[in-house]
Amino acid sequence: MAVGPNNARHAADEEARAEVDVLNSRLEKTTQLTKKIQACLGRLDATGKSVHDVAGPLNSETKKLQVLSHNIDSVIAAIERLRQPADSKNDEEQIIRMGPDKAGLSNYLASIKRLSKALNDMKASNLRSTQQTVAELQRLVKSGHTQLENSFDKVLRSExxxxxxxxxxxxxxxxxxxxxxxxxxxxxxxxxxxxxxxxxxxxxxxxxxxxxxxxxxxxxxxxxxxxxxxxxxxxxxxxxxxxxxxxxxxxxxxxxxxxxxxxxxxxxxxxxxxxxxxxxxxxxxxxxxxxxxxxxxxxxxxxxxxxxxxHMNTDCYLAYEIVEIVSSLSNNLEERTGELKSSLAASLKPVRETAKSSLAELLEDTKRRVTSLQMLPSDGAPIPVISETVQRLQSMVDFLRPISSIMISIGDGGWKSATASRGGVTEAIPSLSSFDIGADGKEIFAHYCADTIEALMVALDGRARVLLQKKPVIGVFLANSVTIIERMIQASELAGLLEPRLQVLDQWRKKATAMYTETCRDLSVYLFDVIHTSRGQRPTSGQGAVDSASILKSLGSKDKENIKAKFQAFNTGFDEMVLRHKQFSMEREVRQMFAKDMQNMIEPLYNRFWDRYHEIDKGKGKYVKFDKSSIAAVFLSLY
The missing domain is CATH 1.20.1310.30 (5 helical Cullin repeat like)
Incomplete structure (x- = not known):
C-alpha cells in the first residue's frame, strides 16, 4: 500500500524520538556509572594508602634479602676459589719437591706464584676452617723460596x-x-x-x-x-x-x-x-x-x-806513584760505575798524607845532612849531598802529575813547615782536573825546587865557613857546588822548569868568585905604585911605548928598592896562588872560570907594572921572574 508524504514524515519523527530516548537512557546510565567509579576511586585511594603503608617495609626487606643473597653467592664463590688451591695443593707440592732444576725454572716460579696468591687469598678470608691449609701453603712457599736461594747459590758457585x-x-x-x-x-x-x-x-x-x-x-x-x-x-x-x-x-x-x-x-x-x-x-x-x-x-x-x-829519602817517590795510581783507579771506576770513590779515598789517605808531608821533610833532611857534617874536603871538592839533592829533584819530575796535585793542595810555600804540609789533608781524592799538569802545578813545583837549592847552598855556605874557614877554599867549594847543581839541572827535565829561577845560582857563583879572587886583590896591591917625582920627571902613562929604563932613572934608590920588593913579593904570592890553584879540586868549569877571573884581574896590572919597571934587574931575572909572555903562559896553564 502506498504511503503518503505525511505518513513518511511522521515515521521519521518517531524514529528520531526513539533515538533520543535511547541516548537519554544511555546518558543516565553513564552518569550512574560515573558516580559508581568515583565512589570506587575514593575507596581505592583509601586502600592504596593502606597498601603503601604495608608495602614500604616489604620493599626494604626485599632489598636486604637481595644483598644477603649476593653475599651468599660471593661466599660460595670464595669457598669455591679456596677449595681450588686446597684441591691442587698436591700438584703444586709435587712441583716444589722436584725443585727448579727438574721442574724447570719457569714452571717452578709459576708454581710458587700460584701458591703465594692462594696463600694471600686464604689469609684475606680469615676463615677458621682454612687455617690448616694456610699453614701447609706457607710451608710450601717457604720451601720454594729456600730451594730458589739454594739453586741461585749452586748455579753461581758452578760458574x-x-x-x-x-x-x-x-x-x-x-x-x-x-x-x-x-x-x-x-x-x-x-x-x-x-x-x-x-x-x-x-x-x-x-x-x-x-x-x-x-x-x-x-x-x-x-x-x-x-x-x-x-x-x-x-x-x-x-x-x-x-x-x-x-x-x-x-x-x-x-x-x-x-x-x-x-x-x-x-x-x-x-x-x-x-x-x-x-x-x-x-x-x-x-x-x-x-x-x-x-x-x-x-x-x-x-x-x-x-x-x-x-825510607823517606829513597822511597818517597813510591808514595807519589801510589797517589797517582790509586787516584786514577778511583776516577776510572767512578766514571764507569759511580761507586767506590769514598772507599778508595779512605784507603789512599795514609799514603797521601805521607806524600804531602814528605816535601817539608825532604827539605829539612837536606839541611840536616849538611849541618851534621863534621868535616869537608880541604881541597874544596864537592860532597855527595849536592848531587843527591839534585837527583832527588830530578826523580820528582818523573812523578810530576801526582806531585803537581799535591803541590796545589798544600799551596805555594806549604812545604816550608812540616805542620803546614800536613794541614788541610782531606780524605777526598782530587778529581781528574786536579791531576792535569797545568801551569800552576808546575810553577809551584819549580818554586819548591828553587827553595831546595837555596836551602842547600845556605847550609853548605854556613858549614864551609865553620869547617874550611879560608875564603879561597870556601869559594872553590861553593863554586863546585853551584856548577854541579847547574850541570845536573841542564842535563835533565828540570831545565825547562827552573830556567827562569836559575838566577839564584848566579848569585852564589858571584859570591864564590869574590871569595876565591880575594887573593888576586891582595896580589894586585904589589902592582900599584905610588911614586913621588917632580913634575918634570913624572913618567908618561898611556902615551905610546913605555921606556922602563928612563922611568927607573927618574926614581930614587928608595923607590927602586920598593919596586924590587914589590916584584919579589908578587913573585912569591903569585907562585903560591898558582900552586894552590892547581892543588884545589875543581870542576872543569870552575877551574876555567877562576883562571879567567884571575887572569882578567892580574894580567893587565902586571903587564903595566912590567912595562914600567922590568929593567929593574936588567933582564937577569933576579927580581922580575915573569915577562908578559911567560905570565900569560902561566895563566893558560891554569885553565
Whole structure:
C-alpha cells in the first residue's frame, strides 16, 4: 500500500524520538556509572594508602634479602676459589719437591706464584676452617723460596772459580771473564722473584740484604779477593830492595799491576751485577762484593806507607806513584760505575798524607845532612849531598802529575813547615782536573825546587865557613857546588822548569868568585905604585911605548928598592896562588872560570907594572921572574 508524504514524515519523527530516548537512557546510565567509579576511586585511594603503608617495609626487606643473597653467592664463590688451591695443593707440592732444576725454572716460579696468591687469598678470608691449609701453603712457599736461594747459590758457585791468574789477562790485554749468558738469565730470573718477595716483606729494606744479594756478594767477593791476593802480596814484596839506599824508580813496585788488575776485575764484576740485578741494586751489591778486596787494598797501602816513612829519602817517590795510581783507579771506576770513590779515598789517605808531608821533610833532611857534617874536603871538592839533592829533584819530575796535585793542595810555600804540609789533608781524592799538569802545578813545583837549592847552598855556605874557614877554599867549594847543581839541572827535565829561577845560582857563583879572587886583590896591591917625582920627571902613562929604563932613572934608590920588593913579593904570592890553584879540586868549569877571573884581574896590572919597571934587574931575572909572555903562559896553564 502506498504511503503518503505525511505518513513518511511522521515515521521519521518517531524514529528520531526513539533515538533520543535511547541516548537519554544511555546518558543516565553513564552518569550512574560515573558516580559508581568515583565512589570506587575514593575507596581505592583509601586502600592504596593502606597498601603503601604495608608495602614500604616489604620493599626494604626485599632489598636486604637481595644483598644477603649476593653475599651468599660471593661466599660460595670464595669457598669455591679456596677449595681450588686446597684441591691442587698436591700438584703444586709435587712441583716444589722436584725443585727448579727438574721442574724447570719457569714452571717452578709459576708454581710458587700460584701458591703465594692462594696463600694471600686464604689469609684475606680469615676463615677458621682454612687455617690448616694456610699453614701447609706457607710451608710450601717457604720451601720454594729456600730451594730458589739454594739453586741461585749452586748455579753461581758452578760458574765461579776459586781464583784466576790476573797476569794472564793483563799481559794479553784481555777482558776478565764474566758469567755465561745462560747462567745470567737463570740467575736474573731467580733474583727478580726473590728480591721482589724481599721488598714486599722488608718494605724499604736495603737491597744488599736480599738473600740472593747476600749469596752473590759472599761468593763473588771471595773470588775477587783470592784473584787479587797474590798481587797485593807482590806490591809489598817489591817494595823491599836489595840495596836499601837505592832511589825508587817508577814502575818497579807491583802496585801498578795490582791496581790495573783490580780495575779490570771490578768492571767485569760490575757487568755481571748489572745483568743480574735491578738498577737500584747495582751500587749496593757492587759495594758489598768489592768490600773484602778493598779492605785488603787498604791493608796493603798501610804496609807500603810504613815502608815509605821508614825510607823517606829513597822511597818517597813510591808514595807519589801510589797517589797517582790509586787516584786514577778511583776516577776510572767512578766514571764507569759511580761507586767506590769514598772507599778508595779512605784507603789512599795514609799514603797521601805521607806524600804531602814528605816535601817539608825532604827539605829539612837536606839541611840536616849538611849541618851534621863534621868535616869537608880541604881541597874544596864537592860532597855527595849536592848531587843527591839534585837527583832527588830530578826523580820528582818523573812523578810530576801526582806531585803537581799535591803541590796545589798544600799551596805555594806549604812545604816550608812540616805542620803546614800536613794541614788541610782531606780524605777526598782530587778529581781528574786536579791531576792535569797545568801551569800552576808546575810553577809551584819549580818554586819548591828553587827553595831546595837555596836551602842547600845556605847550609853548605854556613858549614864551609865553620869547617874550611879560608875564603879561597870556601869559594872553590861553593863554586863546585853551584856548577854541579847547574850541570845536573841542564842535563835533565828540570831545565825547562827552573830556567827562569836559575838566577839564584848566579848569585852564589858571584859570591864564590869574590871569595876565591880575594887573593888576586891582595896580589894586585904589589902592582900599584905610588911614586913621588917632580913634575918634570913624572913618567908618561898611556902615551905610546913605555921606556922602563928612563922611568927607573927618574926614581930614587928608595923607590927602586920598593919596586924590587914589590916584584919579589908578587913573585912569591903569585907562585903560591898558582900552586894552590892547581892543588884545589875543581870542576872543569870552575877551574876555567877562576883562571879567567884571575887572569882578567892580574894580567893587565902586571903587564903595566912590567912595562914600567922590568929593567929593574936588567933582564937577569933576579927580581922580575915573569915577562908578559911567560905570565900569560902561566895563566893558560891554569885553565
Amino acid at each position: 765461579t772459580p776459586r781464583a784466576i791468574e790476573p797476569l794472564h789477562y793483563i799481559t794479553k790485554d784481555k777482558q776478565f771473564p764474566v758469567l755465561s749468558q745462560d747462567k745470567i738469565v737463570r740467575l736474573g730470573l731467580m733474583n727478580s722473584y726473590v728480591s721482589g718477595v724481599h721488598r714486599q716483606s722488608a718494605g724499604t729494606g736495603a737491597p744488599q740484604e736480599s738473600p740472593v744479594a747476600k749469596i752473590y756478594a759472599e761468593i763473588r767477593s771471595q773470588y775477587l779477593a783470592q784473584t787479587l791476593g797474590n798481587l797485593a802480596a807482590a806490591s809489598t814484596n817489591t817494595a823491599k830492595k836489595k840495596n836499601a839506599d837505592a832511589i825508587y824508580r817508577a814502575g818497579t813496585n807491583g802496585i801498578g799491576t795490582y791496581a790495573q788488575a783490580m780495575e779490570s776485575l771490578f768492571l767485569s764484576e760490575y757487568e755481571n751485577i748489572c745483568n743480574i740485578f735491578m738498577r737500584e741494586d747495582w751500587g749496593p751489591v757492587f759495594q758489598a762484593t768489592c768490600q773484602p778486596s778493598l779492605v785488603e787494598l787498604g791493608r796493603t797501602l798501610r804496609e807500603l806507607n810504613s815502608h815509605i816513612k821508614t
